[in-house]
Amino acid sequence: MSQQNPKILALTGGVGGAKLALGLANLLTPDQLMLAVNTGDDFEHFGLHISPDVDTLTYTLSSLANTEYGWGRQDESWACMESIAQLGGETWFNLGDRDLALHLRRTEMLRQGQTLSQATTAIAQALGIRHPIVPMSDDSVRTQVHTKDGELPFQHYFVRDACKPKVTGFEFTGIEQASVQPQLLEWLQDATAVIICPSNPFVSVDPILNLPGMREALANSPAKVIAVSPIVGGSAIKGPTAKMMRELNIPCMADEVANHYGGLLDGFVLDELDKYLHGELNVTTAVAQSVMTSLDDKINLARTTLAFADDLNGI
Amino acid sequence: MSQQNPKILALTGGVGGAKLALGLANLLTPDQLMLAVNTGDDFEHFGLHISPDVDTLTYTLSSLANTEYGWGRQDESWACMESIAQLGGETWFNLGDRDLALHLRRTEMLRQGQTLSQATTAIAQALGIRHPIVPMSDDSVRTQVHTKDGELPFQHYFVRDACKPKVTGFEFTGIEQASVQPQLLEWLQDATAVIICPSNPFVSVDPILNLPGMREALANSPAKVIAVSPIVGGSAIKGPTAKMMRELNIPCMADEVANHYGGLLDGFVLDELDKYLHGELNVTTAVAQSVMTSLDDKINLARTTLAFADDLNGI
Numbered sequence: 001m002s003q004q005n006p007k008i009l010a011l012t013g014g015v016g017g018a019k020l021a022l023g024l025a026n027l028l029t030p031d032q033l034m035l036a037v038n039t040g041d042d043f044e045h046f047g048l049h050i051s052p053d054v055d056t057l058t059y060t061l062s063s064l065a066n067t068e069y070g071w072g073r074q075d076e077s078w079a080c081m082e083s084i085a086q087l088g089g090e091t092w093f094n095l096g097d098r099d100l101a102l103h104l105r106r107t108e109m110l111r112q113g114q115t116l117s118q119a120t121t122a123i124a125q126a127l128g129i130r131h132p133i134v135p136m137s138d139d140s141v142r143t144q145v146h147t148k149d150g151e152l153p154f155q156h157y158f159v160r161d162a163c164k165p166k167v168t169g170f171e172f173t174g175i176e177q178a179s180v181q182p183q184l185l186e187w188l189q190d191a192t193a194v195i196i197c198p199s200n201p202f203v204s205v206d207p208i209l210n211l212p213g214m215r216e217a218l219a220n221s222p223a224k225v226i227a228v229s230p231i232v233g234g235s236a237i238k239g240p241t242a243k244m245m246r247e248l249n250i251p252c253m254a255d256e257v258a259n260h261y262g263g264l265l266d267g268f269v270l271d272e273l274d275k276y277l278h279g280e281l282n283v284t285t286a287v288a289q290s291v292m293t294s295l296d297d298k299i300n301l302a303r304t305t306l307a308f309a310d311d312l313n314g315i
Numbered sequence: 316m317s318q319q320n321p322k323i324l325a326l327t328g329g330v331g332g333a334k335l336a337l338g339l340a341n342l343l344t345p346d347q348l349m350l351a352v353n354t355g356d357d358f359e360h361f362g363l364h365i366s367p368d369v370d371t372l373t374y375t376l377s378s379l380a381n382t383e384y385g386w387g388r389q390d391e392s393w394a395c396m397e398s399i400a401q402l403g404g405e406t407w408f409n410l411g412d413r414d415l416a417l418h419l420r421r422t423e424m425l426r427q428g429q430t431l432s433q434a435t436t437a438i439a440q441a442l443g444i445r446h447p448i449v450p451m452s453d454d455s456v457r458t459q460v461h462t463k464d465g466e467l468p469f470q471h472y473f474v475r476d477a478c479k480p481k482v483t484g485f486e487f488t489g490i491e492q493a494s495v496q497p498q499l500l501e502w503l504q505d506a507t508a509v510i511i512c513p514s515n516p517f518v519s520v521d522p523i524l525n526l527p528g529m530r531e532a533l534a535n536s537p538a539k540v541i542a543v544s545p546i547v548g549g550s551a552i553k554g555p556t557a558k559m560m561r562e563l564n565i566p567c568m569a570d571e572v573a574n575h576y577g578g579l580l581d582g583f584v585l586d587e588l589d590k591y592l593h594g595e596l597n598v599t600t601a602v603a604q605s606v607m608t609s610l611d612d613k614i615n616l617a618r619t620t621l622a623f624a625d626d627l628n629g630i
Contacts, residue, residue, distance in 0.1 A: 047362050047422035079392045083416030088441045089423065097412040101398030107362035108404065126403040 006032050006306065009187055009223065010195045013038045013204020014053045015070045015238055016230055017197030018060040019292040023302030024195070025061055026295070030130045034187045038199070039116065039135045040143035040172055040207030043155045045093055048103040049110055052155070053204065054120055054135055055102060062127035070238060073098045092160040117181055132183070136208045139178035143203050144171040154203060163240040167247045172207050180211045188221040193309035196227035198290065200241045201260050202248075209264070218264060224312040226267040228305060229254040232290055233273040258283055267312050269305055284312065321347050321621065324502055324538065325510045328353045328519020329368045330385045330553055331545055332512030333375040334607040338617030339510070340376055341610070345445040349502045353514070354431065354450045355458035355487055355522030358470045360408055363418040364425055367470070368519065369435055369450055370417060377442035385553060388413045407475040432496055447498070451523045454493035458518050459486040469518060478555040482562045487522050495526045503536040508624035511542035513605065515556045516575050517563075524579070533579060539627040541582040543620060544569040547605055548588040573598055582627050584620055599627065 008028060012021050012035060021035050038053045052071070059065035059073055066074045076096035085091050095103070102123060109119035115138040124133050143154040147165035157165060188194070199205055209215060218225055231254045236242040245252045250260075254274040258265060258281050265283045271290040286308040292298045323343060327336050327350055336350050353368045367386070374380035374388055381389045391411035400406050410418070417438060424434040430453040439448050458469040462480035472480060503509070514520055524530060533540055546569045551557040560567045565575075569589040573580060573596050580598045586605040601623040607613045 044426075045423075046419035047364075047426050048419075049362075077392060077394045077412065079412035080395065080416045080419070083413040084420060086441065087416055087420045087438055089416065089420040097392065097394035097415075098398040100412075100415065101395045101402055101404065104361035104363075104395070105399060105402045105404040108360075111359075111362050123402055126401065 006193065006309070007187070007191045007223075008033045008193050008195060008306070008309070009036055009184065009191050010034070010197055011036050011038075011199075011205055011208050012053070012057065012197040013199030014041070014056040016292075017053075017199035017204060018057045018065075019298050020195070020197045020228060020301055020305070021057060022060050022295070023292070023298030023300070024306070025131045026299050027302050027306060028131075030132065034132045034134060034184070036134055036136055036181070036184050036208060038204045038207050039137060040141050040203065041154050041158070042140075042142070043153060045095075045155075046089075048100075048107045049116075050093075050103050050155075051106070051116070051120070051135065054116075054133065055099070057133055058102070058120070058124055058127065058129065061124070061129045061131065061133070064127065072096050093155060117183070134181050134183050136184070137178045137181055137211055140174045141178045141207055141211070142173040143207060144173055145203070146171060158240070163243060167240075167244050169248075170202055170206070172210060175207065175210055176212065178211055180214050180217065185213070185217050188217050188223060191221055191223035192313055193306075194218060194221070194223045194225045195305055195309070196225070196261065198228045198230035198237075200230060200236075200239055200244070201257055202241070202244055205261075209261075215264065224266040224309055225261075225264055226269060226305060226309055226312070227257065227261050227265055228269040228288075228290060228301070229257050229271060229274070231257055231274075232271040234277075237291060253277060255281060258285075267308055269301075269308060286311075321508065321624070322502070322506045322538075323348045323508050323510060323621070323624070324351055324499065324506050325349070325512055326351050326353075326514075326520055326523050327368070327372065327512040328514030329356070329371040331607075332368075332514035332519060333372045333380075334613050335510070335512045335543060335616055335620070336372060337375050337610070338607070338613030338615070339621070340446045341614050342617050342621060343446075345447065349447045349449060349499070351449055351451055351496070351499050351523060353519045353522050354452060355456050355518065356469050356473070357455075357457070358468060360410075360470075361404075363415075363422045364431075365408075365418050365470075366421070366431070366435070366450065369431075369448065370414070372448055373417070373435070373439055373442065373444065376439070376444045376446065376448070379442065387411050408470060432498070449496050449498050451499070452493045452496055452526055455489045456493045456522055456526070457488040458522060459488055460518070461486060473555070478558060482555075482559050484563075485517055485521070487525060490522065490525055491527065493526055495529050495532065500528070500532050503532050503538060506536055506538035507628055508621075509533060509536070509538045509540045510620055510624070511540070511576065513543045513545035513552075515545060515551075515554055515559070516572055517556070517559055524576075530579065539581040539624055540579055541584060541620060541624055541627070542572065542576050542580055543584040543603075543605060543616070544572050544586060544589065546572055546589070547586040549592075552606060568592060570596055582623055584616075584623060601626075
């Protein structure tokens with residue numbers, strides 16, 4: 001088979017997914033890579049529309065991300081938050097002075113009648129990002145975390161309560177009425193691979209997959225679907241994935257992530273640490289060094305994953 | 316007549332009015348002074364509810380005002396605005412990082428169902444202000460400036476276009492459906508004086524006076540109504556009052572401010588500069604040094620005005 005021009009759709013949440021997305025963006029042109037981003041984490045705070053995963057991806061791809069914190073912008077200042085505290089306002093969700101500009105600009109565009117996709121594109125372009133960043137839907141989907149202490153909106157669980165409540169399940173409010181962003185469906189029609197980035201399967205990837213019509217679109221697409229494990233050596237690099245698995249009585253192993261995605265997958269990328277651990281998986285696997293610290297790590301994992309996609313496509 | 320406990324309602328807009336309000340607040344207890352503030356200048360920007368006159372008064376009374384600019388907070392930083400510019404957003408309305416906190420906090424409270432009065436009170440109390448600051452109405456009234464170039468929302472005329480378009484008239488959108496804030500009507504029932512601060516008669520004071528029922532409430536109140544002239548020596552200390560008068564073919568004299576308020580007034584405070592200029596006024600006048608630079612200037616003008624009110628009340 002002759003060399004095929006890659007056309008990749010990456011499904012991603014925040015930090016971990018954004019790292020692989022950056023690696024992919026370094027290897028693929030804007031015509032070859034589209035990024036579909038979870039918006040189940042979105043919420044309204046102080047009247048502003050905040051899209052944490054879209055923002056993390058935007059900051060990561062524009063080299064503005066604060067890599068120390070894993071969220072927000074570098075060179076940030078906090079005068080506004082200090083003043084909010086002085087006024088007795090809520091301070092559990094940190095909004096840097098520069099980061100606030102993005103939320104203000106997005107909120108303004110939304111109130112002027114633009115879609116979340118349009119606002120995301122305008123902001124990404126203003127920051128010099130060339131690859132398309134596409135929110136999974138322009139409709140409101142809000143992840144609710146069911147816990148032993150009751151139901152919590154995602155950011156309240158994740159940030160305010162620091163993931164402490166024990167998780168019993170998840171709900172994506174509004175998902176039945178939400179539509180997959182049309183650009184994503186169009187892209188899938190002749191995509192060569194879908195890469196599920198090493199994001200949290202339950203709260204970053206499932207909202208995308210569970211949108212009405214999304215699994216059918218993946219099944220009908222010629223694309224090979226590959227997931228990259230967010231679990232390495234029995235724990236998550238960052239974030240609550242491992243803790244959630246334990247609380248949901250799922251063994252915290254990479255295998256279980258593959259099982260979670262089930263028949264959707266054509267391929268699964270495991271970390272080298274897990275290559276002797278995984279049992280009988282009903283999916284082809286590839287092994288990679290998947291802990292991404294440097295930019296080279298990100299590019300290397302992207303290269304391995306893209307080569308795996310080529311293998312699966314018989315190229 | 317025996318000494319009467321003063322109960323003052325001050326009607327005020329932004330800068331000039333806020334200066335006299337600060338003088339009054341230095342002489343009167345919170346039981347003796349209520350501040351009724353114009354909200355015709357309010358607007359929504361970046362999804363935030365901004366109340367410029369309420370904010371100027373709040374910053375002035377809490378000693379946070381930037382006295383150099385005449386708007387916003389002292390010790391301000393501009394990281395957010397710089398980033399908004401980077402994102403291609405509108406930068407004509409300057410929002411400092413610390414000032415933004417107030418707009419965020421207010422907007423949050425409004426979205427939680429609180430009234431503008433409740434939000435104003437909560438913010439004022441958080442900043443240690445003891446005198447009641449009361450928006451003229453909890454309902455939306457929006458000043459539209461009619462100009463030779465068309466109709467402009469007030470902040471677009473005032474800030475974005477720097478008052479350059481020639482004014483032909485004013486309109487207070489929504490005023491027919493708006494109610495005077497009930498605390499103001501209750502206060503008026505046994506007030507001893509109403510002081511119309513030296514604010515712009517057309518765009519700061521008229522929105523308050525033109526609220527349905529406000530003129531009747533003033534007429535039915537035992538309070539003597541006194542206006543302090545914003546015109547000194549044929550020009551305005553700050554702001555577009557004088558320019559507006561010229562464009563409306565009104566001679567730019569203090570007398571014309573008294574004529575503008577007409578039969579509403581029991582007394583009028585003129586600057587010393589104007590004491591020989593004013594013609595036949597159908598209202599009792601007092602003369603004061605009305606240019607307020609220092610805190611002492613503000614307190615002195617407040618003292619003169621309060622003494623004038625006592626005179627008018629026969630005390």
